[in-house]
Amino acid sequence: MSEQEALWIDRALHGDDTTFGYLVDKYQKPIFSLCYRMLGNRNDAEDAAQESFIRAYRYLKKYDPNRSFATWLLSIAAHYCIDRMRKRRLSTVSTDAIPAEIIADRNAPNPEREYREQEKEALIKHLMNNLKPIDRATVILRYWHEYSEVEIAEALNLTVSAVKSRLYRSRQALANSWMASETATTLSERRPHESPAF
Amino acid sequence: MSHQPFETWLLSEEQLETEQQKMLQSHLDECDNCTALSDAWQQVHNAITASPELTPAPGFARRWHAHLSVYRQERQQRKMWFLTLGLFAAAGAIFLTLALLNLLSTSWTYEISQFIANFSLFAARINQCWNVIESLTDAFPVLIPIMAFFSVGILSALSALVVTWFSSLIKLYRPANEGVVVR
Numbered sequence: 001m002s003e004q005e006a007l008w009i010d011r012a013l014h015g016d017d018t019t020f021g022y023l024v025d026k027y028q029k030p031i032f033s034l035c036y037r038m039l040g041n042r043n044d045a046e047d048a049a050q051e052s053f054i055r056a057y058r059y060l061k062k063y064d065p066n067r068s069f070a071t072w073l074l075s076i077a078a079h080y081c082i083d084r085m086r087k088r089r090l091s092t093v094s095t096d097a098i099p100a101e102i103i104a105d106r107n108a109p110n111p112e113r114e115y116r117e118q119e120k121e122a123l124i125k126h127l128m129n130n131l132k133p134i135d136r137a138t139v140i141l142r143y144w145h146e147y148s149e150v151e152i153a154e155a156l157n158l159t160v161s162a163v164k165s166r167l168y169r170s171r172q173a174l175a176n177s178w179m180a181s182e183t184a185t186t187l188s189e190r191r192p193h194e195s196p197a198f
Numbered sequence: 199m200s201h202q203p204f205e206t207w208l209l210s211e212e213q214l215e216t217e218q219q220k221m222l223q224s225h226l227d228e229c230d231n232c233t234a235l236s237d238a239w240q241q242v243h244n245a246i247t248a249s250p251e252l253t254p255a256p257g258f259a260r261r262w263h264a265h266l267s268v269y270r271q272e273r274q275q276r277k278m279w280f281l282t283l284g285l286f287a288a289a290g291a292i293f294l295t296l297a298l299l300n301l302l303s304t305s306w307t308y309e310i311s312q313f314i315a316n317f318s319l320f321a322a323r324i325n326q327c328w329n330v331i332e333s334l335t336d337a338f339p340v341l342i343p344i345m346a347f348f349s350v351g352i353l354s355a356l357s358a359l360v361v362t363w364f365s366s367l368i369k370l371y372r373p374a375n376e377g378v379v380v381r
Binding site for chain 2: 017021024025028029030032033036042045046049050053054057120121123124127139143144164167168171172174175176178179182
């Protein structure tokens with residue numbers, strides 16, 4: 001943690017909202033990104049990221065300065081998203097189950113590239129959707145935030161061996177989903193050219 | 199064909215020894231399933247690492263400040279409600295305790311007879327007051343409009359006080375986030 005950051009935290013602890021605002025500004029991208037990867041849409045990600053920062057501000061007194069502030073924030077956001085996903089699964093069917101229609105922005109400088117980017121994002125979203133909330137959080141922290149297994153264990157209150165086994169299971173599930181989607185794509189591409197049965 | 203321990207080696211990120219690497223490679227040369235699994239994981243890994251960090255809509259920190267002020271107002275209102283409820287609960291508890299102590303220390307028949315006696319005394323006092331007012335109005339009929347005027351004035355003042363008190367309470371507990379743009 002930098003000296004500047006420690007100063008901001010100290011001032012925020014004494015009731016200075018403006019300095020906590022600097023921290024919000026600094027960490028908005030990783031927190032929003034984590035929430036988006038967990039929840040799958042921008043509106044929910046915005047709400048979750050805002051709420052995570054409110055919780056961080058509320059519990060700032062409990063923050064241990066020996067720990068990384070970024071890890072502490074990501075831990076709050078990940079737990080919030082896990083709770084939210086569990087509640088959502090209990091109450092409604094996830095809209096992620098419905099495949100999103102990909103429409104390229106014709107006004108974009110390179111609509112073809114834009115389309116490919118969106119397609120890739122939709123595919124990642126589909127793959128991640130098959131994982132359990134905690135497994136999803138471990139994958140996001142490992143591959144998007146490049147956290148070590150020890151750091152993930154610290155952030156998600158898990159043991160290192162639990163993180164290892166969750167990551168292993170998630171990699172297996174992701175690879176299997178990828179193979180299944182590849183097979184489905186190949187079949188749907190082949191069908192129009194198949195010769196009639198009679 | 200057994201895919202273990204090769205499947206575990208493919209999906210765990212542990213560093214393999216040279217001998218293990220050779221064994222894995224020779225298995226991959228023969229096994230289509232493990233080759234497909236290895237390729238699939240590699241593709242997923244590439245897709246994930248190529249996916250960029252996402253950015254929220256501009257003005258995130260400004261929206262957070264607005265969110266914080268709404269949160270604070272809600273917390274303040276919750277505190278006020280708890281304080282009010284606490285005061286009412288404390289008053290209720292005191293009243294109940296006193297009533298219970300009173301019940302334990304006195305007999306029912308004595309209490310009922312006292313109540314009837316007090317009520318009769320109160321009714322007699324009201325009757326006396328009414329007789330005084332009647333004799334005054336009989337002696338001085340000019341007092342009737344003056345007394346009516348004062349009575350209406352006092353009632354109006356009391357009504358205004360009650361209305362002000364209720365409107366203050368409503369203002370105090372109403373959500374105070376009007377005019378705050380959260381997003």
